[in-house]
Amino acid sequence: MSKLFESVTVGRHTLQNRLAMAPMTRSRAQADGTPGDMTAEYYSQRASVGLIVTEGTQPSEDGQGYLFTPGIYTDAHVAGWKKVTDAVHAKGARIFFQLMHAGRMSHPDNTPHHRQGVAPSAIAPGAGMFTLKGMQDIPVPRALATDEVRQTIADFRFAAKRAIEAGADGVELHGANAYLIQQFFAPSANTRTDAYGGSIENRARFAIELAQAVAEEVGADRMAIRLSPGATLWGIDEGEEGPDLYRYLIAELDKLGLAYVHIMHQGDDALLADIRKLWRGALVLNRPGRPREQVGSDVASGLAEVESYGQMALANPDFVERLKANAPMNEADRGSYFGGGAQGYIDYPALAA
Structure with a gap:
């Protein structure tokens, strides 16, 4: 595990x-x-870790899905996030903003403009969403016109610019977990007949053009992308061609020289091995539910340059210190994950307490 505590260039x-x-x-x-x-x-x-990736942050009003999620496209957003980046940098960590467009995973009651959600195609996810009125079915989204796809890319580019203005060290595109980018990948959500639908190359086009645009804006070495190959949340089905789409996508992204690719591993070890071969840059690997005894194994084997953790980092502000001391971890309080105040947010005890 000692290699986990060594510095690394990303x-x-x-x-x-x-x-x-x-x-x-x-x-x-x-x-x-x-x-x-x-x-x-x-x-x-939590800034004892080397890298913090923020919660999903919408690049536009259309990009919001859930209640009370942050944005990064107004002056107020920039000012608010500047307090965050200053605090994190004071502890020595780097912070990348995750730019997340929810796509069809949205409800009009949760967005500033109260408009219908947008997506590759007018196909509802078949899921519910919490609103101030309680749980409601997510309505059928409106399919983006081709010129609106390009405008969405421009929105991401502007948000990336604003993130850097707010002191971010970089941005991570959220291409995982059934949100807009992955919706373009999946035939179950994308039945387009233009340049953004149909073939593997077309379904990957949005992600590639988006990465190119953001790289032009902030520098390829200050941007990354998160992917969850094979994830089947909320009606997403990438089909038999799914693994080949990711092989094509990774090979194309590799040409851009991004800071890292962040993989949320869903269990396809053969695909993960191929991604490692195709991707020459830094690989950040997240294995949901990874047991404590396996922490550090992917860095030790050379499969990944960085390992990312969710619940353990959420519940343990001194996550790194606990790993070094082989100390017990706090258990995460699931009931306080979303919304609320300090409880379950900034009141988890550190070892020193």
């Missing part, structure tokens, strides 16, 4: 260790998407 940055905090939605932003008063404390508590 893109243009050197991380103080090979541990990352995975992005986790906490739904504690203000109604306008500005990070809440406790957000800086929350992230700075």
Whole structure:
């Protein structure tokens, strides 16, 4: 495990260790998407890791899916996030903003403009979503016109610019977990007949063009992408061609020289091995539910440069110190994951307490 605590270069940055905090939605932003008063404390508590990836942050009004998620496209958003980045940098960590467009995983009651969600195609996910009125079925989204796809790319590009203005060390595109980018990958969500649908190359086009645009804006070595090959959340089915789509996508992204690719591993070890061969840059690997005794194994074997952790980082502000001391971990309080105040957010005890 000792290799976990060594520094590593990722893109243009050197991380103080090979541990990352995975992005986790906490739904504690203000109604306008500005990070809440406790957000800086929350992230700075966990800044003993080398890299923090923020919760999914919408690049536009259309991009919001859930209640009280943060944005990064207004002056107020930038000012709020600047407090966060300053606090994290004071502890020595690097912080990448995860840019997340929810696509069809949205409800009009949760967005500033209260408009119908947008997606590759007008296909509902067949799921519910929590709103201030309680759980409601997610309505059928509106299919993006071709020019609107390009405008969405421009929205991401602008949000990436604003993230850097807010002090972010980089941005991570959220291409996982059934949100907009993965919706383009999946035939179950994408039945388009233009350049963004049909073939593997077309279904990967949105992600590739998006990565190219953001790389042009902030520098390829300050951007990354998160992927969850094979994930089947909320009606997503990538079909038999799914693994080949990711092989094609990774090979194309490799040409751009991004800071890292962040893989949420779903169990296809053969595909993961191929991704490692195709991807020449830094690989950040997240294995949901990884047992404590396997922490550090992917870095030790050379499969990944960095390992990312969700619940353990959420529940243990001194995650790195506990690993070094082989100390017990706090258990995460699932009931306080989304929304609320300090409880289950900034009140998890550290070892020193």
